[in-house]
Amino acid sequence: MGVLGDFGTTWTKLLNTQSGDRRVLRTKDAKGLVADVATGHNARRRAPRHVNELIALAHGGQRLIDEREFLLLDVGSRDVKYVHMRGCELLAMDWTSTCGALTGFTLELLGSYYGLDYSAIEPSEKSVPVTCGVLGMEQLFELVSQGVSEVEAVARFARGIALNAHRFAGEPKRLYLSGGMCENQLFLHSFPRGVDVTPLGQFVLVEGLIGELEKTAGR
Amino acid sequence: MLSSAENGDGSKLLSNGYRYMVQQRRRIGFAGCPPEEVLAPLREQTLIDLDNVIEGVTLRSESALPRTTCRIIQRILDNALALDLDEIVIDVGSGKCDAARGLADVLDGMLRIPVTRTQNDNRVGAGTPISDSGLPVARKLVLILDGLVRPQRLALEPDPNPPAAIWGVPAADFSIYDLFPDGSQVLGWTRCLENRTPADWEMEVSVPDGRPTVFFAQTFCPKNVTAQHLARKHNGLYVDADGVLSQSVKAKIEAFLYFRGARR
Numbered sequence: 001m002g003v004l005g006d007f008g009t010t011w012t013k014l015l016n017t018q019s020g021d022r023r024v025l026r027t028k029d030a031k032g033l034v035a036d037v038a039t040g041h042n043a044r045r046r047a048p049r050h051v052n053e054l055i056a057l058a059h060g061g062q063r064l065i066d067e068r069e070f071l072l073l074d075v076g077s078r079d080v081k082y083v084h085m086r087g088c089e090l091l092a093m094d095w096t097s098t099c100g101a102l103t104g105f106t107l108e109l110l111g112s113y114y115g116l117d118y119s120a121i122e123p124s125e126k127s128v129p130v131t132c133g134v135l136g137m138e139q140l141f142e143l144v145s146q147g148v149s150e151v152e153a154v155a156r157f158a159r160g161i162a163l164n165a166h167r168f169a170g171e172p173k174r175l176y177l178s179g180g181m182c183e184n185q186l187f188l189h190s191f192p193r194g195v196d197v198t199p200l201g202q203f204v205l206v207e208g209l210i211g212e213l214e215k216t217a218g219r
Numbered sequence: 220m221l222s223s224a225e226n227g228d229g230s231k232l233l234s235n236g237y238r239y240m241v242q243q244r245r246r247i248g249f250a251g252c253p254p255e256e257v258l259a260p261l262r263e264q265t266l267i268d269l270d271n272v273i274e275g276v277t278l279r280s281e282s283a284l285p286r287t288t289c290r291i292i293q294r295i296l297d298n299a300l301a302l303d304l305d306e307i308v309i310d311v312g313s314g315k316c317d318a319a320r321g322l323a324d325v326l327d328g329m330l331r332i333p334v335t336r337t338q339n340d341n342r343v344g345a346g347t348p349i350s351d352s353g354l355p356v357a358r359k360l361v362l363i364l365d366g367l368v369r370p371q372r373l374a375l376e377p378d379p380n381p382p383a384a385i386w387g388v389p390a391a392d393f394s395i396y397d398l399f400p401d402g403s404q405v406l407g408w409t410r411c412l413e414n415r416t417p418a419d420w421e422m423e424v425s426v427p428d429g430r431p432t433v434f435f436a437q438t439f440c441p442k443n444v445t446a447q448h449l450a451r452k453h454n455g456l457y458v459d460a461d462g463v464l465s466q467s468v469k470a471k472i473e474a475f476l477y478f479r480g481a482r483r
Contacts, residue, residue, distance in 0.1 A: 041466070054474035079467065083474075090478035095467040 002217075004209040005035030006056070006202075007042040009078035010105055011180055015206045017213065024202060037209045037216065041078060051212050053205060054093055057178060058083040060208030064200055065176055073169045074178040074204065075161070075187075077105035082169040096168060103130055103161045104181055106137050110157065114150045119185040121155055127190075128153075130160035155186060162190035178204035248302060249367070250295045251310030251319060252417040253337040255345075258367065261308070266368050269298040269307070270389065276301040283325065289439040290391040290462045292318045299326055312338035314408075314417030316441050344422075345415040350405035353378040357396035359405055360389055363413045378402035383481035386426060386449065387435035388442060392464045395435065398472045400482055406432065408442070426453050431479035433458060433472055 001018040012030040014023045027042055038047035039056040051059075053074075061072040061083065069086040080103070081095035111118060128143070130136035136157055143153040169175060174196040181187045182199035191197050232238050245264040258266070267273070270291055280288075280296040299307055307330070311320045327334045349362045352375040362371055382400045386407035390396070406426060411419050424445065426432055432453055434446040438461035450457035456475040458468050476482055 052470045052473045052477075054470050055477055058474070058478070081467070088478070090474070093471065093474060095471055 002036030005038045006205040007040040056205040056208035060204035075181040123189045124155035127159035159190040245305040249308040254339045269295045289437040348375040351377040353402040356399045384432040431481040
């Protein structure tokens, strides 16, 4: 029993395995907080045991997905990564912190800036080519200056992120999604038509730490 | 026989009262893997491998080279500009890239010292005991690179079952090697370097079947094409890095070795 933590760039996700309590708080507000096992961009010095994010993602998928073979894509606020597993075998994986940089973070930022309710926005047929959050935002403001509504411009931006992430993962027909973007309905519906996306929520990496905690306890 | 004493001015005072100027050792920088017959006599001088990190060297190459130049070529120029050398020996044979051949001309234009171009087409292998040993990978790299300046005479046994392998050129950021379990095999151009056969393509692309192998190339290096091709062919992991390794590249290597059961 213990506390597991995914200390991400923007959000920290905590799971107390004894009480079952799950908590999400801003990483900037999680100063001094420590866990028994940690993962995530800010995990070092947060726990005696640190698990690399790709390994945590794969193990989280193995716990949560009831299929032998799966592709699990994690769209975080800073980066995009995926693992493609068949049983215990890693078929493919990748992690980009450059081409997908800050896309999730930027979408969150735009939401608060324009006061948008992402569950009420229709996905756009068009997209902004989003190579990174900053460049994408530049194009978005360009659209707004040309008379496109803020809502439509943001919808195109969300579609750009989804297309980029889907391409990055090798254009699978079916994928599982992890991370804060699982709760963004606009993003979820911005993947190409025909692609089956199953959101697993923000706690996939944390779930992937349970095995490590059990191993540590058994020592 | 005359005895002598060193003076502070670089001269020697002999017991017969005459003073002689001592011949200073020349500072010779080299890049790549020049032929042994060229390097051997130079070891009597102060020989400096310009491919390596040298403490205190400031980075000045950025303004002289295109931004798409790999870190190793940049480093050679930075070192050459900073070290007050008497001569540079640079291999421009088929074991090196066009960037190295171009760099030889850049050096010629920027420095007022001789720039000697060599072509190392040696095919007589000196052996790869370091690459195949059970040593930590970072230690292997240090020994292989030092071996050009001070040939190594170590009694090393090959690891009978290397847990993994790393293919490529020596990395600009040595922290990549700490990610591998001890005894991981060194493949690719680095192996050719230890063997003193930098243009031995057959050896460079030779990869044992079934061994979890990370194929590494410096960003902007033409070897990226081969690294990616070999990674696909051998079910390995291809990574490239421009200078310092990012956390995501490190995590990919760690995860690959973990899931392939290569951690000891």
